[in-house]
Amino acid sequence: MAGFIAYTKDAKKKYRTYLEIKLNKKLEAGKKYCIKYSISLADMSKEAVNNVGIFVSEKKVQKSDDGSLDFTPQITAHENAIVKNMDGWEHLCGMYTAKGGEEYIVVGCFGAEDAMVREKVKKPAGVTGTAFNGAYYYIDNIDIVEVEAKSQCNCVKKMEQESDVIYSSSSARPPM
Numbered sequence: 001m002a003g004f005i006a007y008t009k010d011a012k013k014k015y016r017t018y019l020e021i022k023l024n025k026k027l028e029a030g031k032k033y034c035i036k037y038s039i040s041l042a043d044m045s046k047e048a049v050n051n052v053g054i055f056v057s058e059k060k061v062q063k064s065d066d067g068s069l070d071f072t073p074q075i076t077a078h079e080n081a082i083v084k085n086m087d088g089w090e091h092l093c094g095m096y097t098a099k100g101g102e103e104y105i106v107v108g109c110f111g112a113e114d115a116m117v118r119e120k121v122k123k124p125a126g127v128t129g130t131a132f133n134g135a136y137y138y139i140d141n142i143d144i145v146e147v148e149a150k151s152q153c154n155c156v157k158k159m160e161q162e163s164d165v166i167y168s169s170s171s172a173r174p175p176m
Contacts, residue, residue: 001140003042006109007049007118008134016068018108019139020061027056027144029100034153035075036093036143037107041086042136043127048084049135050117052076054142055106056096073110082119083137095153107139 005017027033035056041048053073055061063069075094077083083090109116123131147153 001138002107003136003138004108006052006135006137007047007113007116009047010133014067014113016109018061018069018106020104020106021142022060023103023105023144025103027096027098027100027102029098031098032147032150033096033098034093034143034145034147035096035105036091036141036145036154037075037139038089038091038141039083039085040089040138041084041121042132042138043086043124044129044132045086045121045135045137046123046131046133047135048082048119048121049109050077050080050082051111051115052083052109052137053080053092053107055108055110056098056102057104057106058099058101060104061106068112069106069108069110070112071106071110082117084119084121086121086124089140093153095147095150105142105144107142109135109137 002019004019005015008014035054037054053076055071055073061069074096077092
């Protein structure tokens with residue numbers, strides 16, 4: 001489990017953090033991968049945001065400042081919804097077709113702040129302490145699995161009712 005800062009409301013300390021992971025082997029061109037992960041908004045966060053997800057890259061991503069990365073993540077919550085679950089884990093996944101040579105994933109909140117959708121959230125009952133003036137997320141169980149069909153990626157099965165069968169024909173003879 002790890003965490004990242006997706007948004008800070010403090011005008012003097014506007015920054016985001018990202019997690020970058022080098023994969024054990026490069027992704028292969030044209031192959032489909034189901035990328036799954038678990039995410040939870042920290043109990044002490046005052047805000048929840050969208051644009052949280054995973055960006056897949058061929059190169060290591062480096063940035064000289066602590067501002068936002070202006071990439072579009074390939075894997076986000078369905079319809080890029082605000083991730084606001086504080087009570088346990090939200091399990092997200094998505095399909096990614098490799099261009100070939102991708103060996104890094106970056107986890108965080110992407111894009112410009114003015115394009116971000118934010119929502120105030122309340123601290124859960126019984127939680128004490130100073131709240132974080134922004135959005136902090138925990139992420140766990142990142143899994144990248146090669147698949148042959150969309151139906152093998154559970155999140156796609158729930159969101160799209162698309163068949164793996166493209167064409168099928170049959171014939172029948174009338175009874176004599």
